Amino acid sequence: MTDNGTVPISKKTTTKTPADGRRRELLATAAEVFAAQGYNATTVRRIADEAGILAGSLYYHFDSKESMLDEILSAFLDELWAGYDAVLAAGLGPRETIEALVTESFREIDRHRAAVAIYQKESRHLVDQPRFAYLAASQRKFEKAWLGTLERGVADGAFRADLDVRLAYRFVRDTVWVAASWYRPGGAHSPEEIARQYLSMVLDGIAVRPQEP
Amino acid sequence: MTDNGTVPISKKTTTKTPADGRRRELLATAAEVFAAQGYNATTVRRIADEAGILAGSLYYHFDSKESMLDEILSAFLDELWAGYDAVLAAGLGPRETIEALVTESFREIDRHRAAVAIYQKESRHLVDQPRFAYLAASQRKFEKAWLGTLERGVADGAFRADLDVRLAYRFVRDTVWVAASWYRPGGAHSPEEIARQYLSMVLDGIAVRPQEP
DNA sequence: ATCCTTCCCTAACAAGTGTTTGGTAGGTTA
DNA sequence: TAACCTACCAAACACTTGTTAGGGAAGGAT
Numbered sequence: 264m265t266d267n268g269t270v271p272i273s274k275k276t277t278t279k280t281p282a283d284g285r286r287r288e289l290l291a292t293a294a295e296v297f298a299a300q301g302y303n304a305t306t307v308r309r310i311a312d313e314a315g316i317l318a319g320s321l322y323y324h325f326d327s328k329e330s331m332l333d334e335i336l337s338a339f340l341d342e343l344w345a346g347y348d349a350v351l352a353a354g355l356g357p358r359e360t361i362e363a364l365v366t367e368s369f370r371e372i373d374r375h376r377a378a379v380a381i382y383q384k385e386s387r388h389l390v391d392q393p394r395f396a397y398l399a400a401s402q403r404k405f406e407k408a409w410l411g412t413l414e415r416g417v418a419d420g421a422f423r424a425d426l427d428v429r430l431a432y433r434f435v436r437d438t439v440w441v442a443a444s445w446y447r448p449g450g451a452h453s454p455e456e457i458a459r460q461y462l463s464m465v466l467d468g469i470a471v472r473p474q475e476p
Numbered sequence: 477m478t479d480n481g482t483v484p485i486s487k488k489t490t491t492k493t494p495a496d497g498r499r500r501e502l503l504a505t506a507a508e509v510f511a512a513q514g515y516n517a518t519t520v521r522r523i524a525d526e527a528g529i530l531a532g533s534l535y536y537h538f539d540s541k542e543s544m545l546d547e548i549l550s551a552f553l554d555e556l557w558a559g560y561d562a563v564l565a566a567g568l569g570p571r572e573t574i575e576a577l578v579t580e581s582f583r584e585i586d587r588h589r590a591a592v593a594i595y596q597k598e599s600r601h602l603v604d605q606p607r608f609a610y611l612a613a614s615q616r617k618f619e620k621a622w623l624g625t626l627e628r629g630v631a632d633g634a635f636r637a638d639l640d641v642r643l644a645y646r647f648v649r650d651t652v653w654v655a656a657s658w659y660r661p662g663g664a665h666s667p668e669e670i671a672r673q674y675l676s677m678v679l680d681g682i683a684v685r686p687q688e689p
Numbered sequence: 690a691t692c693c694t695t696c697c698c699t700a701a702c703a704a705g706t707g708t709t710t711g712g713t714a715g716g717t718t719a
Numbered sequence: 720t721a722a723c724c725t726a727c728c729a730a731a732c733a734c735t736t737g738t739t740a741g742g743g744a745a746g747g748a749t
Contacts, residue, residue: 318707431673442650469639469647469648519736529696
């Protein structure tokens with residue numbers, strides 16, 4: 264296990280040099296292209312094109328293509344865990360915790376949809392790389408939070424006991440995060456509205472329940 | 477719309493030359509590597525290594541790397557639609573149709589987990605390519621079948637009417653297919669058992685329903 | 690014995706890849 | 720004016736990529 268409950272997700276110290284706004288711009292366009300084409304299928308020349316500069320110029324801002332990916336993912340995970348930790352520290356009941364986590368997740372998808380899409384597609388290959396070891400740490404912490412909450416809910420009678428909890432965990436987890444593949448900000452539904460409907464389906468199902476007379 | 481109900485998914489005519497068993501072997505290992513590393517991140521040399529031959533030797537069996545991907549995906553879709561069409565032609569009610577489709581889907585994941593994983597990761601970029609136009613056709617037919625069944629279920633009172641049907645469609649669809657990312661054949665649960673639990677969650681939810689006295 | 694088919698190897702090619710090096714225009718500071 | 724910093728360009732480098740051409744070994748068919 265980990266030495267304490269707080270797993271360090273990112274090693275970045277966020278040294279905000281004045282006017283690193285350009286970095287963020289470039290990272291945003293890079294994230295957009297990575298999400299659309301896939302990391303490996305994206306060339307640095309394509310990113311540079313999209314940014315209106317030449318490929319070599321990117322290396323004034325970043326060490327490598329990989330470090331761009333690194334910054335995109337760790338920045339996302341930092342924000343994600345800021346939100347999650349706040350929810351988990353609120354001391355809510357199991358059902359309310361799940362509701363809050365799902366809602367928070369859809370808000371993160373709304374804000375970081377490119378990063379989420381990249382994470383979904385690439386994280387599996389990246390975990391093995393030492394540089395991206397924090398992805399594995401995040402996944403462990405993630406599972407601990409969600410699975411723990413579900414088990415707590417089964418124990419106190421909020422959730423069904425006749426289901427495989429690990430299966431239910433993957434069910435809820437995937438259900439939420441794949442939404443990033445089709446979600447477009449500024450669409451018909453707000454993140455909160457989508458969360459509400461998803462929670463309704465996950466918690467109560469899509470079938471009509473037998474009426475009580 | 478399409479001219480008739482039957483959308484041609486694959487153009488392959490499956491000319492079974494005697495002893496093309498080697499082709500299938502190589503396609504299987506290629507699919508495995510594609511699924512593990514991603515299509516673009518996979519080199520033909522890696523595939524050849526895994527097969528115990530040299531990179532150039534692959535081109536005795538296949539025209540190109542892309543044609544391997546093509547064969548893998550279209551072979552999978554052919555089998556998938558064989559199963560789906562049988563279900564859809566059975567004339568079941570909406571709920572029973574959904575149950576049968578979900579079960580059939582998990583069986584396909586069991587048999588073609590590599591192809592499914594590849595499809596999930598790469599189909600979005602491939603659809604635009606003319607060669608992979610059949611992916612778009614398959615997606616349209618897929619949506620027609622699932623969304624239509626859900627709407628039928630809402631109309632006849634089997635499914636809840638207070639939900640956005642398109643959202644429910646994506647919910648059910650994603651819920652089923654992302655399972656390919658963690659499913660391993662020969663695991664603790666059979667495809668049918670996983671389908672049963674998934675259906676239980678999707679239809680009735682994971683929350684304990686208020687008891688009637 | 691000869692031919693043909695199947696399957697693979699050796700060796701290379703051209704294009705595309707991430708990255709580096711040195712330079713420069715423009716603005717800010719001393 | 721001089722030094723300096725930021726943000727970029729121009730041009731190339733080393734390497735990897737998918738792919739091809741020609742050849743050859745094994746084995747069955749004729």
